[in-house]
Amino acid sequence: FFFRNSHLIMSKVTTAPALVSRFLRNHWVRCLGCTEPASIALASAHAAAITGGDQIKSIRVVCDPRLFRNCHAVGIPCSNGAHGLPIAAALGALVRKPELGLQVLEGVTPEVLSQAHDVEVHHDYDPDKKDLYVEAEVVTDKGV
Numbered sequence: 001f002f003f004r005n006s007h008l009i010m011s012k013v014t015t016a017p018a019l020v021s022r023f024l025r026n027h028w029v030r031c032l033g034c035t036e037p038a039s040i041a042l043a044s045a046h047a048a049a050i051t052g053g054d055q056i057k058s059i060r061v062v063c064d065p066r067l068f069r070n071c072h073a074v075g076i077p078c079s080n081g082a083h084g085l086p087i088a089a090a091l092g093a094l095v096r097k098p099e100l101g102l103q104v105l106e107g108v109t110p111e112v113l114s115q116a117h118d119v120e121v122h123h124d125y126d127p128d129k130k131d132l133y134v135e136a137e138v139v140t141d142k143g144v
Contacts, residue, residue, distance in 0.1 A: 031102035033077035036070040038102040040085055041092025043136035045104045048093040053140025058120040059089045064133040068125035078108035079116075086121035093119065093138050 031038050044059055063071075063085075071085040079087055088105075094115055095107035126133065 029102055032105050034070070034074045035102060036067050037074055037076050037085065037088035038105065039067065039132070039134050040071060040088040040136070041076075041095070041104050042098060042102055043134040044089040044092035044138060045096055045100075046098040047136040047138040048096045048140070049098050051138050051140050051142060053142030055141045056090075056093050056119055057139045057141065058122065059093055059139070060137040061085060061089050061121065061123040062126055062133075062135045063123075064129035064131065065125045065127055067132065067134065068123070077105045079105075079113060085123050086119075087116055089121050089123065089136065090116035090119040093136075 040061060040063065044061065047059075048056060068085065071088060073083060075081060075083045076088050076091065079091065091108050091112060092104050094112045095104055097104055097107045100106055
């Protein structure tokens with residue numbers, strides 16, 4: 001078996017269950033919610049943590065077309081039913097805990113959730129990106 005275009009392909013040769021289990025343990029990453037908005041939140045958390053500052057003024061996210069499409073209708077964990085890329089980006093930036101990985105939204109508190117609705121988020125996709133791609137820029141009172 002091998003990865004091609006982010007999909008696991010099993011060979012026709014019977015593979016020992018222990019080998020498959022080891023492969024999945026080594027390559028499986030825990031995620032809170034769907035991976036698409038979690039990756040947006042994680043990129044925003046990294047950008048906010050690097051930028052520093054106390055107040056987030058705006059966020060700009062550019063991603064691949066598939067990620068852009070898949071983020072629009074999916075619900076965001078810990079958001080009281082909100083959905084879409086902008087709220088995922090805002091929550092990730094406000095949490096600022098990239099060390100949580102794709103579980104970054106576990107850091108959402110009621111205070112963070114109320115602040116997230118006031119963050120200005122600009123988002124678009126780059127049609128030339130064919131693989132997973134997320135670029136996040138966070139502007140705070142300290143800069144970019």
